[in-house]
Amino acid sequence: MARRSPAVLASLALLAAVASSADSWLYEKFNTDGTVRTDYDASGQQVAMLNLDRSSGAGFNSKEQYLYGEFSIAMKLMPGNSAGTVSCFYLSSGDGDGHDEIDMEFMGNSSGQPVVLNTNVWANGDGKKEHQFDLWFDPSAAYHTYTIIWNPENIIFKVDGNVIRCFKRYSDLPYPSSKPMTLHATLWDGSYWATEKGKVPIDWSSAPFVVSYRSYSANACVSGGSCPAGSGSWMNKQPDDAEWGTVKWAESNYMRYNYCDDGWRFPRGLPAECSRS
Template identity: 75%
Template sequence: MAMLRAVSVTVGVLLAAATAADSWLYEEFTTDGNVRADYNAQGQQVASLMLTQQSGGGAFGSRQKYLYGEFSIQMKLVPGNSAGTVTSFYLSSGDGPGHDEIDMEFMGNSTGQPVVLNTNVWANGDGKKEHQFDLWFDPAADYHTYTIIWNDKNVLFKVDDLFIRSFRRHADLPYPGAKPMSVHATLWDGSYWATQKGKVPVDWSGAPFVVSYRAYSADACVPAEGSPLSCPAGTDRWMNRQLDDAERGTVAWAKRDYMRYNYCDDGWRFPQGFPAECSRG
C-alpha cells in the first residue's frame, strides 16, 4: 500500500509538472465567450470553444503582438454536421480599415462532405486573396497541425507536414510586413457565408458545437517600441524560409487535387482584371 501511494504521488507530481509547463491558454491569451480549458492524460492543456444559439461562440486572442514568426496549433474540429460553423486560427493587426491579417478559416459542412479550409492574406486593408481547399481527411476525427509561417519574403500555409500555399512578397504590392499582429482563434455562426455561400445554415439541433485546440506554439519576433525586434535564437529556421522544390510540389498537388476556389480564377469578382500578383506566381 505504501508503495502504491508512493507511485501515485510520483505520477501526480509528474502530471502537475507537465500541466504547469503546458498552461498556454490563460498565460498567453485572453478569452471571450464560451471557452473551456482542461488537461488530457499526457498533461497537455486543451482549450475548447463552444457554439450555441443562445450564448454564441467563443474566442481567444494573444496578449502579445508579433512581427514575423512561425505559429502552429493542433486542432480537432466540430464533428458531424458542422454546416454553417466557422472555426479559425489567424493573425491580425486589428479591426481597422487598413489592417493586416493572415487567415486559416475552416468552413463547416454537412455530414460526409469535406470541410473547406479558407486561406487569405490581407495587407493594409487589401484582402480578397482567398485560396480554398477541401480537406483530404476528417478534421474532426483526430487532431491535425495547422501552421502559418510569416516572414519578409512570403506567407506559408501548412497542414500537418504538407505546405499547401505560398503567398509571395512583391516590392510594389501590398504585403503584411509593417504592422505587428496578435494570434486569434474563434468559433462562430457563419450561416450567411460559410457553407455553399450561405445556402446551408447552422442546424441548432446539433448544438453545442465544440472545437478543441492544443499544443500551441509561437516562435516569433516581438516588436519593442523604439528598439529593434526581439527575436528568439535561431530565427533563420523561419525568417528566411521559402519553399524548396519538393514543397512546391505539395503546393501544386493541393492546388490540382483539392483546391475549391482561387481568387486568381474569379473573373466575375475582378471584371477590370486580376490582382497583379496573379500573373507573377
Template identity: 75%
Template sequence: MALRSLAVLAVVLVALSQAASVKPWLDDKFNTDGNVRTGYDVSGQQVVTLSLDQHSGAGFNSDEQYLYGEFSIQMKLIPGNSAGTVSCFYLSSGDGDGHDEIDMEFMGNSSGPGHPVVLNTNVWVNGDGKKEHQFDLWFDPAADYHTYTIIWNPENILFKVDNLFIRSFKRFAGIPYAGSKPMRLHATLWDGSYWATEKGKVPIDWSNAPFNVLYKNYYANACASGGACHAGSDGWMNRQLDGSEWGTVKWAEQNYMRYNYCADGYRFPQGFPAECSRY
C-alpha cells in the same frame, strides 16, 4: 476489481502529474472571450475547447503583438453536421479599415460524402482581403487532431497542413505586403451562416449545439512588435519553399483546390490582381 481500480487510479495520477508539469499556454499567453474551457489530455497537454451556441461564440487572443513569426496549433474540428460554423486560426493587426490579416478559416459542412470541410486561406493587406485560396480537406478533421501552421516572414507567407505546404503568398516589388503592422494571434469559433457553407445556403442547425472545437500544442517562435526575436528565428525568418515543397503546393492545387481568386474573372472584371501573373 481492486487491481483494476488501482490501475485506473495510477493512470489518473500520472495524468495529473503530467498536467501539473506542463505550462498552461492559454493562461500564460492569451486572453479569452465567450465559451472557453480548459483541461488536459492523458499526455498532460493542455486542451482548450471553444464552444458555440445560439447565445455566444468563443475565442482566445494573444497578449503579445508580433511582427513575423512561425505559429502552429493542433485542432480537432466539429464532428457531424457543422454547416454554418467557422473555426479559425489567424493573425490580425486589428479591425480597422486598413488592417492586415493572415487567415486559416475552417468552414463547416453538412456531413456525409460530397461535403468536405473547406479550409479558406486568405491574406489581407491594408484592408484588402480578396486573396483567397480554398481547399477541400483530404481527411476528416474531426476524427483526430491535425497541425495547422502559418509562417510569416519578409519574403512570403506560408500555409501548412500537417507536414504539407499548401500555399505560398510571395512578396513582390511594388505590390502591398503584410510587413509593417504588428499582429496578434487569434483563434475563434463563430456563426458564419451567411457565407460559410455553400455561400450561405446552409445555415447552422442549432439542434446540434453546442458545437465544440479543440485546440492543443500551441507553438510560436516569433518576433515581438518591439523587435526582439526568439532564439531560433533563423529557422523561419528566411524560409521559402524548395522544389519538393512547391510540389506539395501544386498537388493541393490540382487535387483539392475549391477556389482561387486568381481565376475568378467575375470578381475581377477589370483584370486580376498584379501578383497573379507573377507566380
C-alpha cells in the same frame, strides 16, 4: 491522515508539473472570450475547447503582438453536421480599414461533405486573396496540425507539415510587413457566408458545437522586442522544390477556389500578383 508512498507523491508532483506547464500556453499567453473550457488528453496535454451555441461563440487571442514568426496549433473540429460554423486560426492587426490579416478558416459543411479550408491574406485593407481547399481527411476524427509561417519574403500555409500555399511578396504590391499582429483562435456563426455562400445555415439542434485546440507553439518576434534564437529557420524560409510539389498536389486535387481564376469578381482585371506567381 493516510500516508502516501514516495512513488505516489512523485506521480502527483509530476501531474502537477504537467498541468502547470500545459496551462501556460493558454492562460499565460492568451485572453479568452465566450465559453472556453480546458481539459487534458491521455498524453497529459492541455486541450482548449471553444463552444458555440445560440447565445455566443468563443475564442482566445494572444496577449502579445508579433511581427513575423512561425505559428502552429493542432485542431480537432466538431463531428457531424457543421454547416454554417467557422473555426479559425489567424493573425490580425485589428479591425480598421487598413488592417493586415493572415487567415486559416475552416468552413463547416453538411454531414458527408468535406470541410473547406479558406486561406487568405490582407495587407493595408486589401484582401480578396483566397485559396480554398477541400480537406482530404476528416478533421473531426483526430487532431491535425496547421501552421502559418510569416516572414519578410512570403507567407506559407501548412497542413500536417505539408505546404499547401505560398503568398509571395512583391516590392510594389501590398504585403503585411509593418503592422504587428495578434494571434487568434475563434469559433463563430458564419451562416451568412460559410457554407455554399450562405445557402446552408447552422442547425442549432446540434448545438453546442465544440472545437478543440492543443499543442500550440509560436517561434516569433515580439513587437518592440527581439527575435528568438533559432528564428532563421523560418525568417529566411522559402519553399523548396519538394514543397512546391505539395503546393501543386494540393491545387490539382483539392483546390475549390482560387481568386486568380475569378474573372467575374475582378471585372477590371485580376490582381497584379496573379500574373507573377
